[in-house]
Amino acid sequence: MPPTQFIAKVSGTLVGSIVSFAVPTTVRAGDPLIAIIAADPTVTTFNQALPANAGWELLGVLLGATATIITARRLAASDDRATVTLTLGSVPVWSLSVLSGYRGSESSSPVVGAFTNIAAATAFVCPSQTFAAYSGTYVGIAVVTSAAVAVTPPAGTTERSEELVATRTLEIFDYLPETTGATGTKTATTAANQTGVAASLALLAEGLRGAGKVITAAVPGMLGLPTVGV
Amino acid sequence: MDPIVFLRFDEDITAARIHDAAGSLADLDIAAGLVMPPVIEGITGRARSFDAVIGHGVQSADRVSGTTLANRDVTVQAIMRWDVAAQNTHGNPGTLIVRGKGNAAAEYHDFGIELRVVNAAALIGEIRFLWQDTAGVLKTQIGGHFQASSSWIMVTATRRWVSSTEVLLRYYLADELLAEVSSVDGSIGGGTTAVTSLGSRFTGGAYARFLAGAVDQVRVLDRELTHEEIRATWDRIATIQPRSLALVRDLHPPGFPISDNPASRVQRETMIWGNALGYAAAQAENVRANIRPNRAYGETLEQWEQVTGQATKLGDSIEVRRARVVARMSQRKGISIEGVKQALAPLVDTDVSNLSLLAFDQTVTEPFNSLRGELWDVEPAAEFSINAGTLRLQAAAGTYNFTGQIRTWKTARMSIGGDGRGVHIIAKINPTTLPLQSCAGVFLGDYARGNFVLLEVKHTGGVGGSKIQTEVFRNWVSTGAPVQQGNCTEDATVWLHLSQTGLSQTGPAFIAPAAGIGPFSCRFSEVSGVAGFVDGAFPVEAVQATQWAGLHFRGEPSGSISSTATDISFDDLVVRAPAGERSFHLYVYRDPALPGRPDLIGANNVISGLRQSHTHAAVVTGLSVLCDDETTGCDIGPTGGF
Numbered sequence: 001m002p003p004t005q006f007i008a009k010v011s012g013t014l015v016g017s018i019v020s021f022a023v024p025t026t027v028r029a030g031d032p033l034i035a036i037i038a039a040d041p042t043v044t045t046f047n048q049a050l051p052a053n054a055g056w057e058l059l060g061v062l063l064g065a066t067a068t069i070i071t072a073r074r075l076a077a078s079d080d081r082a083t084v085t086l087t088l089g090s091v092p093v094w095s096l097s098v099l100s101g102y103r104g105s106e107s108s109s110p111v112v113g114a115f116t117n118i119a120a121a122t123a124f125v126c127p128s129q130t131f132a133a134y135s136g137t138y139v140g141i142a143v144v145t146s147a148a149v150a151v152t153p154p155a156g157t158t159e160r161s162e163e164l165v166a167t168r169t170l171e172i173f174d175y176l177p178e179t180t181g182a183t184g185t186k187t188a189t190t191a192a193n194q195t196g197v198a199a200s201l202a203l204l205a206e207g208l209r210g211a212g213k214v215i216t217a218a219v220p221g222m223l224g225l226p227t228v229g230v
Numbered sequence: 231m232d233p234i235v236f237l238r239f240d241e242d243i244t245a246a247r248i249h250d251a252a253g254s255l256a257d258l259d260i261a262a263g264l265v266m267p268p269v270i271e272g273i274t275g276r277a278r279s280f281d282a283v284i285g286h287g288v289q290s291a292d293r294v295s296g297t298t299l300a301n302r303d304v305t306v307q308a309i310m311r312w313d314v315a316a317q318n319t320h321g322n323p324g325t326l327i328v329r330g331k332g333n334a335a336a337e338y339h340d341f342g343i344e345l346r347v348v349n350a351a352a353l354i355g356e357i358r359f360l361w362q363d364t365a366g367v368l369k370t371q372i373g374g375h376f377q378a379s380s381s382w383i384m385v386t387a388t389r390r391w392v393s394s395t396e397v398l399l400r401y402y403l404a405d406e407l408l409a410e411v412s413s414v415d416g417s418i419g420g421g422t423t424a425v426t427s428l429g430s431r432f433t434g435g436a437y438a439r440f441l442a443g444a445v446d447q448v449r450v451l452d453r454e455l456t457h458e459e460i461r462a463t464w465d466r467i468a469t470i471q472p473r474s475l476a477l478v479r480d481l482h483p484p485g486f487p488i489s490d491n492p493a494s495r496v497q498r499e500t501m502i503w504g505n506a507l508g509y510a511a512a513q514a515e516n517v518r519a520n521i522r523p524n525r526a527y528g529e530t531l532e533q534w535e536q537v538t539g540q541a542t543k544l545g546d547s548i549e550v551r552r553a554r555v556v557a558r559m560s561q562r563k564g565i566s567i568e569g570v571k572q573a574l575a576p577l578v579d580t581d582v583s584n585l586s587l588l589a590f591d592q593t594v595t596e597p598f599n600s601l602r603g604e605l606w607d608v609e610p611a612a613e614f615s616i617n618a619g620t621l622r623l624q625a626a627a628g629t630y631n632f633t634g635q636i637r638t639w640k641t642a643r644m645s646i647g648g649d650g651r652g653v654h655i656i657a658k659i660n661p662t663t664l665p666l667q668s669c670a671g672v673f674l675g676d677y678a679r680g681n682f683v684l685l686e687v688k689h690t691g692g693v694g695g696s697k698i699q700t701e702v703f704r705n706w707v708s709t710g711a712p713v714q715q716g717n718c719t720e721d722a723t724v725w726l727h728l729s730q731t732g733l734s735q736t737g738p739a740f741i742a743p744a745a746g747i748g749p750f751s752c753r754f755s756e757v758s759g760v761a762g763f764v765d766g767a768f769p770v771e772a773v774q775a776t777q778w779a780g781l782h783f784r785g786e787p788s789g790s791i792s793s794t795a796t797d798i799s800f801d802d803l804v805v806r807a808p809a810g811e812r813s814f815h816l817y818v819y820r821d822p823a824l825p826g827r828p829d830l831i832g833a834n835n836v837i838s839g840l841r842q843s844h845t846h847a848a849v850v851t852g853l854s855v856l857c858d859d860e861t862t863g864c865d866i867g868p869t870g871g872f
Contacts, residue, residue, distance in 0.1 A: 003356075005411060006411070007412065078581055134375060135348075178354075205375075208375060209377065209407075210403035211403075215381065216381065222271075222273070224446065225449050
């Protein structure tokens with residue numbers, strides 16, 4: 001149901017290699033849930049075939065120099081427990097994770113991701129994404145190797161999450177391009193030079209509706225909208 | 231429920247003011263900055279054209295102030311035509327309709343609909359709600375994107391107010407749901423004297439945000455239209471009525487000379503018959519498609535609710551109302567565990583596997599993690615406490631007696647109810663400080679009749695230091711306190727087991743036991759709770775001691791006890807009352823931590839209809855059921871007590 005609509009987000013909890021998310025109560029059955037997990041570079045895999053990862057679909061693994069970003073998707077189900085978990089391929093040294101609901105996003109198509117390694121800069125330039133159809137959502141991700149500096153999302157975007165752990169920050173923002181073609185890069189800004197990874201995702205919207213839904217026949221004397229209640 | 235605004239634009243000249251067929255708005259007219267939209271031919275008759283460049287628009291106030299105020303649920307539906315290119319040229323979204331001028335509290339927008347160009351080249355448009363909160367802050371909502379065209383279309387926008395932080399918006403094009411949006415902007419302003427505008431919105435001191443297109447009909451309702459209603463209207467307008475008109479026309483033999491003049495008799499007859507046939511066919515199709523409770527709305531749904539005994543609470547969404555009726559009707563398998571869960575699962579918004587039926591038995595095994603008020607009656611409360619999984623009594627020196635009518639003893643008791651047949655109480659008595667001539671133990675009692683049976687350890691001093699004794703009171707008079715076990719280790723831990731077992735062969739149970747058989751039995755152990763028990767010997771007493779089972783401390787026989795403070799712990803408590811008068815209760819438990827939106831009211835309505843007579847059933851979200859709780863109906867305790 002275009003446009004893609006952000007519903008809610010929740011931070012993940014890591015125990016060993018298992019990331020747990022408490023499903024937000026505003027999520028409904030059928031809503032696509034996107035998990036964005038940033039971890040140290042020793043984490044390189046996420047096996048969706050594991051029984052422990054039933055229900056999850058791996059969208060991509062971005063292997064940055066200072067962080068790995070794993071994205072996965074699951075559809076909220078009515079019989080989901082209050083908490084859903086995801087098992088990484090190894091125990092991370094550190095990890096930050098966020099689960100976000102994006103109602104109206106495509107639930108089965110691939111999600112394109114891209115990243116750039118950032119070396120000692122205040123500008124975290126998240127790569128451009130190209131949308132072939134309207135109403136998709138650009139999601140920008142910045143993983144900063146510091147938990148002591150503020151991270152500002154780009155103008156015109158909406159910050160959805162800023163997670164902190166020890167010496168890392170995970171910044172997530174999004175916006176609706178309402179156009180096709182390339183969105184251009186989106187730059188998040190840190191207060192001081194930092195290293196890290198800047199990434200982006202293109203969440204596609206479900207197909208546009210309404211084509212051909214017009215009244216074609218002029219019917220003289222036709223009764224239009226109901227005049228009384230039912 | 232009738233629309234609160236209904237504009238048909240049937241006026242035959244442009245200068246004529248636009249009449250509200252619902253009678254709520256005064257005739258709409260221009261104001262400063264507005265130009266009367268001209269009359270054109272529409273799809274259902276006459277329509278009005280709106281040119282954003284010229285600045286077409288009309289406005290008016292309510293005939294009776296407040297008639298059109300809709301700051302909760304609202305639906306706006308229109309048959310219109312939208313010129314995307316012209317709207318894009320205008321550079322602003324076009325306002326279909328908005329209530330209020332937005333420049334004062336009395337004029338805050340309680341609802342408004344505008345169309346925005348998302349991409350002119352691709353003809354992508356957006357229909358969206360807007361309103362102001364009670365502070366006047368404009369809240370423009372996320373809308374529904376759609377593929378626009380220059381043809382006549384039917385658009386519908388519905389708003390359901392759930393709470394001050396949740397509003398559900400739905401947008402439709404024809405019969406197709408474009409988007410369902412959840413908004414947090416539940417604070418909605420609006421005043422009774424606000425002006426309703428069509429085709430433009432008053433903003434920044436002037437009318438602006440003009441609509442580029444045409445409007446044939448527009449109506450506003452103060453409720454949320456269902457998808458089924460919208461689909462029924464669309465089917466009638468777009469399909470059934472046109473087909474019916476064509477059918478009537480085709481009844482004429484091919485080539486038969488008939489006038490094309492719409493005012494001619496033959497054409498008027500064709501229109502009348504065609505539209506009548508189409509309307510009737512559409513209504514029949516509406517009934518066929520939406521008579522079932524999972525699709526019903528309006529009066530039909532109300533009738534289903536009456537048939538199934540469902541009460542409608544103001545504010546219940548139509549989905550909730552339907553789900554309740556469907557759950558009640560689809561219930562199968564009686565009150566079997568599976569049948570009950572299947573009936574309730576859709577209402578409580580979870581899978582069948584996430585529901586569990588709670589079973590209560592007649593045995594209470596008390597862990598003493600807390601002193602549950604729904605189970606225990608303690609006196610005096612200040613001297614009892616929970617300590618490391620035990621019930622601890624700490625009393626200052628004083629006189630604590632139980633001599634029948636004179637009772638200053640200290641008790642922690644629970645009601646057992648029923649006739650007490652087969653009741654057992656087992657407890658561990660761990661005295662840290664048990665003063666001389668004082669006792670601690672277990673008891674069964676009937677306060678109404680004054681019948682009590684006590685099994686207790688007494689600190690006697692001397693050899694051994696303690697003894698185990700029983701004492702029976704009939705009508706408050708002691709029948710003696712025979713020693714069951716002398717020379718027990720002073721202040722040692724003991725386990726006491728008292729039970730009422732007497733059953734007679736004739737007459738009422740246990741009141742008149744058979745000769746030689748006592749109604750009570752006792753056992754005690756200084757070893758553990760499962761070993762080393764020694765049977766005691768009760769006198770043959772025809773005593774009925776029901777109602778209460780508990781733990782006690784007292785001085786015995788009477789008079790003061792020593793000035794030593796008391797410190798006793800009770801533990802390992804088990805009470806079983808198999809004959810407690812607890813009727814069958816059916817409790818379905820849904821974990822409140824599960825996601826989703828359970829309709830507990832509807833679920834309890836359904837389960838109330840499933841339960842057997844003279845029993846109680848409830849859907850609960852806690853594992854403890856409180857007695858005397860009107861929501862659970864648990865008027866008596868799990869062991870049958872009060």
